Amino acid sequence: MSYDAILEIPNVVVVPGPAGQSLFVVQDAADLAADFGRDDDRAIIRATGAEWLKTAGAWAATGANFWGTLLPQAAAMVELARRWAEEAPDVDVDGGFSALHWAGRSQYWATRPEVITVSMNIAAVLAASDNMAAIIDAPAQATAASTAAGQALGYKNTASTKADLAAAWAEGTLPGGAGTKSAKEWAEVSTTSVLVIVECSDETTPVLAQTGLRFGRFPYAGTIQDVRIELGDSQTSGALFTVDLKVWNGAAWVSIFSTKPTVDNGELTSVTAAIQRVISTSAITDDQQYRIDVTQIGSGDALGLKVKIYLARA
Missing domain, CATH: 2.60.120 (Jelly Rolls)
Structure with missing residues (x-):
């Protein structure tokens, strides 16, 4: 909390004490003009959470982030959800394929017509057996696709929750429950x-x-x-x-x-x-x-x- 000191001292010489420090929330770094705030005040950039410090009349980034790793984690979760749901072969789901891949593979084997010819040619019999095994495996492939899609939805929901939490701590009311204040609320308190x-x-x-x-x-x-x-x-x-x-x-x-x-x-x-x-x-x-x-x-x-x-x- 920051206090403005007002001294009313009739006929007495006063040596004022040091001013308090303030925490500001601004839209972007362009708002941090030289005449904005006092030395040792800090500011948080609303969009990124980057922390700035005013020293010797100039604002400079400290390298710290008000939200820590919440935003990068949320972005990583969203990207992981997209990979699970779409195409990324490097996501380890039952052999490394995405939900989209498994759904397509299941549809292919479930709808592909197979004609099995009884023949004394052993190679043809073996080939027909392979195709039958693939058709029998289609339900399992569909289950794998459903599991992957569910995991993708879970990652998406987690990412959304993380993003909501970051927004609450930046601008919300009682973000951590009773007795807590967001950055915006502390900034408002410091001026009252x-x-x-x-x-x-x-x-x-x-x-x-x-x-x-x-x-x-x-x-x-x-x-x-x-x-x-x-x-x-x-x-x-x-x-x-x-x-x-x-x-x-x-x-x-x-x-x-x-x-x-x-x-x-x-x-x-x-x-x-x-x-x-x-x-x-x-x-x-x-x-x-x-x-x-x-x-x-x-x-x-x-x-x-x-x-x-x-x-x-x-």
Whole structure:
């Protein structure tokens, strides 16, 4: 997943972090223009599954294939099915002949008229016996033809299944069952998430309890998925370091939490807190104003407060 970082830092010098990586699905390599994507982004060519990587502002094929060997295997299966069904003598079916060959041979022996002449000429008798054996063998030949044709159909169905599977992983929905996404779905997800980072203090001044420590506006309408608190230096003791995020609803400031995020003493992040935050109001509108408050501190020696807000765009 890729996040666009938006920093809202009044009167604070900000050093932005590295951008995330994206996975694109494009129609062909001609779509990979120099101004498309960022360095370290990857792209999949829809028709072939070839993987491309952008480095130093230029796209180049990596030699890897998103589908691995699925497409070559499917093509090989289709070709093998055609050989079984038509003419290829190198396919090993009862002596190396195809279904078409055996069907023709069976029809020939089943319909060929044979006149057997009783003669004292032993050579003629032997020749007639050979022809009779061939006629008697016609049902067996027909069975062999039917078996070969069935195998050809099986290979055809296998090839079709492989092709459908490759298409599902490229563009489908839940291609591997519940919880899975195709390349197309991951590409769409990568464009819908945004990370807003708000730096609320410098790295040398202790953070004190304060209402309205920072104000800002959300860049998009959507849903707040998570809020995390980070410290550059932890608080040593006392009441838990607690932060609140409020939004303006047009009449009043309303907290988005039913349980506010805290940072345990000696820790640097709310992710490890014994009591986790609970978001009760997650929906936001485009350009809606927000406010960050520090509602409680302990020993007063925490430094470098940052608030990370994870958004899902509407």
